[in-house]
Amino acid sequence: MNEPLRLLLVxxxxxxxxxxxxxxxxxxxxxxxxxxxxxxxxxxxxxxxxVDVVLMDLRMGSGTDGVTATGRITALPDPxxxxxxxxxxxxxDILAAVEAGATGYMLKDSPPEQLAQxxxxxxxxxxxxxxxxxxxxFERLRGPEEALSPREVEILRMxxxxxxxxxxxxxxxISEATVKTHLVxxxxxxxVDNRTAAITTAIQRGIIRPTP
Amino acid sequence: MNEPLRLLLVxxxxxxxxxxxxxxxxxxxxxxxxxxxxxxxxxxxxxxxxVDVVLMDLRMGSGTDGVTATGRITALPDPxxxxxxxxxxxxxDILAAVEAGATGYMLKDSPPEQLAQxxxxxxxxxxxxxxxxxxxxFERLRGPEEALSPREVEILRMxxxxxxxxxxxxxxxISEATVKTHLVxxxxxxxVDNRTAAITTAIQRGIIRPTP
DNA sequence: CGGGGCATCAATCGTTCGATTGACTTTCGC
DNA sequence: GCGAAAGTCAATCGAACGATTGATGCCCCG
Numbered sequence: 001m002n003e004p005l006r007l008l009l010v011x012x013x014x015x016x017x018x019x020x021x022x023x024x025x026x027x028x029x030x031x032x033x034x035x036x037x038x039x040x041x042x043x044x045x046x047x048x049x050x051v052d053v054v055l056m057d058l059r060m061g062s063g064t065d066g067v068t069a070t071g072r073i074t075a076l077p078d079p080x081x082x083x084x085x086x087x088x089x090x091x092x093d094i095l096a097a098v099e100a101g102a103t104g105y106m107l108k109d110s111p112p113e114q115l116a117q118x119x120x121x122x123x124x125x126x127x128x129x130x131x132x133x134x135x136x137x138f139e140r141l142r143g144p145e146e147a148l149s150p151r152e153v154e155i156l157r158m159x160x161x162x163x164x165x166x167x168x169x170x171x172x173x174i175s176e177a178t179v180k181t182h183l184v185x186x187x188x189x190x191x192v193d194n195r196t197a198a199i200t201t202a203i204q205r206g207i208i209r210p211t212p
Numbered sequence: 213m214n215e216p217l218r219l220l221l222v223x224x225x226x227x228x229x230x231x232x233x234x235x236x237x238x239x240x241x242x243x244x245x246x247x248x249x250x251x252x253x254x255x256x257x258x259x260x261x262x263v264d265v266v267l268m269d270l271r272m273g274s275g276t277d278g279v280t281a282t283g284r285i286t287a288l289p290d291p292x293x294x295x296x297x298x299x300x301x302x303x304x305d306i307l308a309a310v311e312a313g314a315t316g317y318m319l320k321d322s323p324p325e326q327l328a329q330x331x332x333x334x335x336x337x338x339x340x341x342x343x344x345x346x347x348x349x350f351e352r353l354r355g356p357e358e359a360l361s362p363r364e365v366e367i368l369r370m371x372x373x374x375x376x377x378x379x380x381x382x383x384x385x386i387s388e389a390t391v392k393t394h395l396v397x398x399x400x401x402x403x404v405d406n407r408t409a410a411i412t413t414a415i416q417r418g419i420i421r422p423t424p
Numbered sequence: 425c426g427g428g429g430c431a432t433c434a435a436t437c438g439t440t441c442g443a444t445t446g447a448c449t450t451t452c453g454c
Numbered sequence: 455g456c457g458a459a460a461g462t463c464a465a466t467c468g469a470a471c472g473a474t475t476g477a478t479g480c481c482c483c484g
Binding site for chain 1: 224225226227228229230231232233234235320321323324327371372373374376404405406407408409410411412413415416422423
């Protein structure tokens with residue numbers, strides 16, 4: 001097969017798209033056939049462009065995010081492979097991307113040759129994982145994390161603002177005993193035994209954001 | 213003046229450097245004269261290359277970080293202007309960069325024309341601030357945050373793992389009373405009144421990272 | 425030299441936390 | 455219909471937290 005791999009670049013950063021295009025333009029076995037600034041634009045591009053591999057950023061400032069777009073792309077008939085590219089990730093990001101059907105996950109600071117190699121692997125349907133990503137996936141598969149209920153996430157968010165159980169109960173119009181019960185469940189699911197560790201773990205896993 | 217602005221690109225992401233170079237190569241009033249993957253390499257490049265504007269990433273995976281490098285560059289005799297470029301920032305990042313002497317601060321998702329404009333402003337010695345950055349600087353100037361001592365930061369880091377005061381005192385070989393004293397100071401400086409809020413605030417400000 | 429900052433320490437006390445045990449109601453899927 | 459999950463609630467009790475007051479010692483700088 002001597003036809004170049006047709007690539008679609010999806011990233012909200014013009015600089016990054018430009019850099020990727022320049023890099024792949026130098027490779028005779030690869031051809032950038034389209035670019036998109038968010039997931040929606042990526043899906044639009046796929047409607048009238050044949051693509052072998054999509055290079056997808058997970059975090060976009062606005063528009064359809066990378067995980068949702070990945071899910072939709074891989075649900076297409078005869079979908080292209082999706083190689084996720086990102087700067088930094090939380091455990092939740094990695095898992096979400098893999099569950100959405102991405103066949104590869106690389107960090108943006110990977111050297112150009114590694115990136116090109118990952119693109120080729122993805123085109124062949126092989127999994128391409130950047131450093132550390134494989135290890136974290138294995139860890140996740142070994143001990144799958146239990147999902148928190150919506151109520152539990154809501155309580156976690158408020159907990160991070162430093163509210164006492166009593167203040168929480170007032171804000172949510174429930175009893176303090178109920179707050180405590182939810183906390184017991186939250187601690188169990190996160191594998192911690194106090195609120196402070198719960199907050200740190202939740203932020204690290206991307207369950208909540210650090211907004212005081 | 214018809215000579216092009218001489219630019220030095222400093223970023224640990226090859227993709228980003230490549231994209232920036234491609235963008236500036238198109239502008240007749242700008243010339244990329246060097247690239248560097250970290251702050252140290254940037255200083256080396258400046259030793260034998262004349263540069264008008266340095267485009268500096270703040271976060272590098274390894275090597276000398278952007279803030280330190282900015283400080284050293286602006287301490288040079290007849291230094292080039294430093295325009296900081298980053299993806300995401302914490303309050304501490306912004307303040308550190310400005311205090312280190314940067315004359316501009318832009319987010320990487322800025323459109324190419326805005327970036328070019330910021331480079332021209334920096335070259336003229338004018339301040340170039342991206343969206344939201346100015347507002348946050350004003351907020352900081354209104355109520356400057358107190359810096360935590362190294363010991364306080366150390367204690368904050370361990371606090372985030374959920375350690376009780378007693379466990380902390382054991383790990384640090386100090387009394388529990390000392391731990392409590394440090395915490396009182398930490399709470400005062402962060403403007404909070406309990407450990408949980410302290411952790412959230414510290415993570416948000418970039419003082420510590422969420423590593424459970 | 426004196427003051428400020430940092431690190432260290434003690435004791436007291438009221439409040440809050442977390443574990444525990446037990447229970448009830450509603451909804452959904454098998 | 456039954457069981458599981460989610461949400462709700464109560465009471466008890468020991469441990470831990472945070473505020474407070476007060477103190478000492480060291481180092482650095484004006």
